[in-house]
Amino acid sequence: MALKLDELKPRVEAAVPGAALQIVPNPIPGGQPSLLVDNAHALEVARFLRDDPALRLDYASNVTGVDWLDTVLQEKHKVKQVVEGVEREIEETTEVKRPGYLEVVYHLYSMELKHGPLVLRLRTGNRTDQVSVPSLTPVWRGAEFQEREVYDLYGVVFDGHPDLRRILMWEGFKDYPMRKDYVEPDDYEYEPTPHDEVMEKAKGHYPAQHGV
Amino acid sequence: MSAPLLGQGIIKGLVETARNFVGSYVEKDRLTTVQYPEERVPQKEAARNFPFLVYDGEDWEKGLRCVACCICEKECPPQCIYIVKDTARKPDYLGKLQFQPKVFDIDTSVCMSCQICVEVCPFDAIKMDVEYELSTGNRFDGLLQRKAQLAKPNQYFHKIHPAEAAEVDGRLDAEKAKAEAKAKAAAAAKAAAG
Amino acid sequence: MNEVLQGRDASPRRPGCGSGGRLGEASLPAPAPEGAGAPGFALTRNGHGSLLELSIGPQHPSTHGVFRMDVALDGERVVGLKPVFGYLHRNHEKIGENTTYLGSMPYTDRLDYFCSLTNNWAYALTVEKLAGLQPPPRAEYIRIITAELTRLQNHASLVGFLLQDMGAMGTPLMYAFREREKVLDLFESLTGARMMCNYMRFGGCRCDLPPGWLEQAKEVVDGFPRFLDELEALLSENEILLSRTQGVGVLPRELAVSAGITGPMLRASGVNYDIRKVDQYGIYDRFAFRVPMGDHGDVYDRYMIRVLEMRESLKILEAALRDIPEGPIVDPKAKLRGFRPKAGEVYGRIEAPKGELGFYLISDGSPQPYRYRVRPPSFINLTVLEDMCRGRHVADVVIILGSVDIVMGEVDR
Numbered sequence A: 001m002a003l004k005l006d007e008l009k010p011r012v013e014a015a016v017p018g019a020a021l022q023i024v025p026n027p028i029p030g031g032q033p034s035l036l037v038d039n040a041h042a043l044e045v046a047r048f049l050r051d052d053p054a055l056r057l058d059y060a061s062n063v064t065g066v067d068w069l070d071t072v073l074q075e076k077h078k079v080k081q082v083v084e085g086v087e088r089e090i091e092e093t094t095e096v097k098r099p100g101y102l103e104v105v106y107h108l109y110s111m112e113l114k115h116g117p118l119v120l121r122l123r124t125g126n127r128t129d130q131v132s133v134p135s136l137t138p139v140w141r142g143a144e145f146q147e148r149e150v151y152d153l154y155g156v157v158f159d160g161h162p163d164l165r166r167i168l169m170w171e172g173f174k175d176y177p178m179r180k181d182y183v184e185p186d187d188y189e190y191e192p193t194p195h196d197e198v199m200e201k202a203k204g205h206y207p208a209q210h211g212v
Numbered sequence B: 001m002s003a004p005l006l007g008q009g010i011i012k013g014l015v016e017t018a019r020n021f022v023g024s025y026v027e028k029d030r031l032t033t034v035q036y037p038e039e040r041v042p043q044k045e046a047a048r049n050f051p052f053l054v055y056d057g058e059d060w061e062k063g064l065r066c067v068a069c070c071i072c073e074k075e076c077p078p079q080c081i082y083i084v085k086d087t088a089r090k091p092d093y094l095g096k097l098q099f100q101p102k103v104f105d106i107d108t109s110v111c112m113s114c115q116i117c118v119e120v121c122p123f124d125a126i127k128m129d130v131e132y133e134l135s136t137g138n139r140f141d142g143l144l145q146r147k148a149q150l151a152k153p154n155q156y157f158h159k160i161h162p163a164e165a166a167e168v169d170g171r172l173d174a175e176k177a178k179a180e181a182k183a184k185a186a187a188a189a190k191a192a193a194g
Numbered sequence C: 001m002n003e004v005l006q007g008r009d010a011s012p013r014r015p016g017c018g019s020g021g022r023l024g025e026a027s028l029p030a031p032a033p034e035g036a037g038a039p040g041f042a043l044t045r046n047g048h049g050s051l052l053e054l055s056i057g058p059q060h061p062s063t064h065g066v067f068r069m070d071v072a073l074d075g076e077r078v079v080g081l082k083p084v085f086g087y088l089h090r091n092h093e094k095i096g097e098n099t100t101y102l103g104s105m106p107y108t109d110r111l112d113y114f115c116s117l118t119n120n121w122a123y124a125l126t127v128e129k130l131a132g133l134q135p136p137p138r139a140e141y142i143r144i145i146t147a148e149l150t151r152l153q154n155h156a157s158l159v160g161f162l163l164q165d166m167g168a169m170g171t172p173l174m175y176a177f178r179e180r181e182k183v184l185d186l187f188e189s190l191t192g193a194r195m196m197c198n199y200m201r202f203g204g205c206r207c208d209l210p211p212g213w214l215e216q217a218k219e220v221v222d223g224f225p226r227f228l229d230e231l232e233a234l235l236s237e238n239e240i241l242l243s244r245t246q247g248v249g250v251l252p253r254e255l256a257v258s259a260g261i262t263g264p265m266l267r268a269s270g271v272n273y274d275i276r277k278v279d280q281y282g283i284y285d286r287f288a289f290r291v292p293m294g295d296h297g298d299v300y301d302r303y304m305i306r307v308l309e310m311r312e313s314l315k316i317l318e319a320a321l322r323d324i325p326e327g328p329i330v331d332p333k334a335k336l337r338g339f340r341p342k343a344g345e346v347y348g349r350i351e352a353p354k355g356e357l358g359f360y361l362i363s364d365g366s367p368q369p370y371r372y373r374v375r376p377p378s379f380i381n382l383t384v385l386e387d388m389c390r391g392r393h394v395a396d397v398v399i400i401l402g403s404v405d406i407v408m409g410e411v412d413r
Helices: A005-017 A037-049 A144-154 A196-205 B008-026 B073-075 B116-120 B154-160 B162-193 C091-096 C105-109 C116-131 C137-165 C171-190 C213-235 C237-245 C251-259 C264-268 C301-322 C379-390 C394-404 C407-412
Strands: A020-025 A034-037 A060-070 A069-083 A086-098 A101-109 A119-122 A131-135 A157-159 B052-054 B081-091 B097-107 B126-128 B151-152 C003-004 C053-055 C068-074 C075-085 C291-293 C346-352 C355-363 C371-375
Touching: A005 A020, A005 A034, A005 C105, A034 A037, A037 A119, A037 A131, A037 C171, A060 A144, A060 C371, A069 C105, A101 A144, A101 B052, A101 C116, A101 C137, A101 C355, A131 B052, A131 B154, A144 A157, A144 C291, A144 C379, B008 C213, B008 C237, B052 B154, B097 C003, B116 B126, B126 C407, B151 B154, C053 C394, C068 C394, C068 C407, C075 C394, C091 C105, C091 C371, C105 C116, C105 C137, C105 C407, C116 C137, C116 C346, C116 C355, C137 C213, C137 C291, C137 C394, C171 C213, C237 C301, C264 C355, C291 C301, C291 C394, C301 C394, C379 C394, C379 C407
Parallel strands: A034 A119, A131 A157, B052 B151, C003 C291
Antiparallel strands: A020 A034, A060 A101, A069 A086, A101 A119, B052 B126, B081 B097, C053 C068, C068 C075, C346 C355, C355 C371
C-alpha cells in the first residue's frame, strides 16, 4: 500500500522543525508523488522516517541518481490585456531557464509494516561545483553500495559516507559515465569487426595493423 | 532423537550416487548426454540463432521478399543491420512494384538473436535461422553476412520451422487470393459498366 | 495464506560447531583514513604488521563470475574483506536511455543471465505500470509458470554451485543441471532460446504456448519431486555439509533489514518478507504457497530455504498448469512499435529468485526512457559480505559467497 504524502508531510515537518519539504507530483495516472527534502535536514528526516512507529520505513530498496541538464521550461500563464478596447485574458508563454542539478532518489519500504513505497528526493545545488548531499548510509546500511554507485556514475559526493570510492568503474577513471553530457572515448581496446564504421575508427588507432 | 551414527549421512549420499550411476546405464532418464557430433539432439520448432532473408521461387534476387522498408534496421536494439535501398523496383508476390535492398548486411558479431527484427517485419521477409555450426578457419570470416549469404529459399524455411512457415504461407496465400478476387470483381464491374 | 514454514534442521545442531556468534552490532564498516594501503583498508598501515592481504582475484573458479575480494587475513582468519567488482560493467543503464522500451527487453535477459524470464517480467511489469496496460489472464498464468520454472532451475543450480564450492567436485551440480536441462528445453520450445528468452512484451507475452507444451511442462513438474528427494537424501544429512555450513556466515536480523537484503538470504535470517505475498503482483494471490523462513541465518539455512522454496514453487506450478485459461496473449491496447508512454516515473519490483529485482523508469514522453535503472538484488546482498565473513576462515568465505547467490551480470549490469 502506498503512503499518503499529504498526511505524512505535516507530521514530518512537526517532528523535524525547519525541514523544507516539497511534494513533487508524478503525472502518470496512479503515479506515486515524491517528497523532496532539503539537504540540511535530510538525515534527521530519514531517522524520523525509519524510527516513527507508524511509518517504520526500515528498508531502503533503491537509491538512484538522476541527471537533470539545464533546461528551458515553457510556462503558460494568463495575462489580462486590453485588446481593441475590451479587457481579455490571453495566454502567454514565458521561457524560464531552469539550471541543471543532480538528484538522488530513495525508494523506502517497511519490512515490519509491509507498506510503501515512499519516494524521497535529495537535490544538489548544481552540476558543477555544488554536488554534495548528505549520505543516508548511517540510517539505512543498504544505501552504502548504491550511494557509491551514484558517486561513481554521476559524481554526487555523499557527506558522511563511510567509504566513498568508485565501485563499478576502476580506480583512477575520470569523468562520470551516466551523465547526459558524457562523451565516451573512442580509443577502447576492442576487436575491430568488419562493419565499416567501426573498422575505420579502429584503423585510426592501430595504423600498423590495418589490412585485417 | 538418538544421535545419528557418524558417517551415516555420507553413506546415504553415496547410496544416491550409486543409484544414479547404475541407473544411467539402465534408465534413459538418468543419462542426459548425447555423443555429439555423431548423435544430435533434434532442434525445437521455435529455436533461433541468427536471422536470414526468405525468397520465394528459384531466383533469389527476384524472389526476395524484403522491400527495404528499414523497420528492422530501426528496431534492432544493437543496430547490427545495415540497409541501403535500391532505386530499381521489382514486383512482389502480389505483382505490386516494391523497392528492394541494394545492400543488406548483418554483423553477426553484434547480433544478439533477440528476434525483434522478425517480430516487426511487415512483409515476413526476415526469419530466424537455426544454424549453429558456423566456425570458419579465419577469425573474421563469418562475421559480416551480406545479402547473398543471408538469402535462403522458402523451402529451407519450411524445413527448419515447419509450423511457422505453414502459417506464413497460409497468410500470404490468403492475401493473394483476396487481391485476385478484388481484381476480378473490379474487372467484372468495368466490363459491366463499359 | 501467509503461513510461515520454519526452516527445518535435518539433524540436531552439533555443539561447538562454528562460533556463529555476535558479529558486532548492525554497524558500518570502518572508514578508510587518508593514504590507506589497499583501497578501504586501514589495517596494514596501522602497525598490524602480520596481516596478509590476499586478492581472491577476478579469475577464480569459485567466485561466481568475475568478482574480486580483497581479504585481509590474520593467519587464516579474515579480519577485513572488501569486494571489488565492475569487471562485467556494460553500462546497461545508459544503453537503456538510448534504446527504445522494446529494444531494452533483450538487454534485460542479460542482467541475471540465469533467470532471464523473471528479468523480462520485472521490466514488463514496470512499463505496464507506466503505460497503464493490463495483461490478459492467460498471459498472467504463463508469466507465473515461467517465473516459477525459472525459480526452480535457479535454486537447483545454486545448490549445485554451493556444493561445488564446498568441494563436492560436481556431483550435485550435475544432478541439478540434469533437471535444469529439462526446464531449459521447455524454455526453448516456448521462446526459441534456452537462456536469453526475450519473451515478455508490454501487455502480455510474445507468443502463445506451442501445442503439447503444457503436457511437457506437467511431466517436468511431476518428475521434479523425485529429484528433490534424491538431492535431500544426497546432501541434507551429509556430515561434511553440516559441519561446514551450520553456524557459518550468520547474518543477524537487524543487519539484514537495514542493509536492504532481500530474497532467500533475508528469509533465512528470520524476516518474513516475500514480495509475492507483500505486493501480490501478477495473480499470485490466487495461489496457496508458504514462505519458508530460517531462524539462524547461516549458510545451512540459506541452502535449506532454497530447497524448501523449490517445493513451494512446485505447488504453484501444479496449480497454474491445471488452471490456465484460454484466451488472448497480449493486451489489445499495447503497441509494438512507436510506443511512447506518458511522462512520469514508476518503480516496479518482483521477487526474482535472487531477491527483489526492481526497475525504476522515468519517462519524458519520448520513445526512449529518460532514466532507466535496475535495482539489482545481488549487488545489494553483497553489502554484508564483510560482516558475515569477519572472523571466519578463508574456506568459509568461499562458501558464504556461494550462499549469497550472486550473478555478476546483475551486480555489474
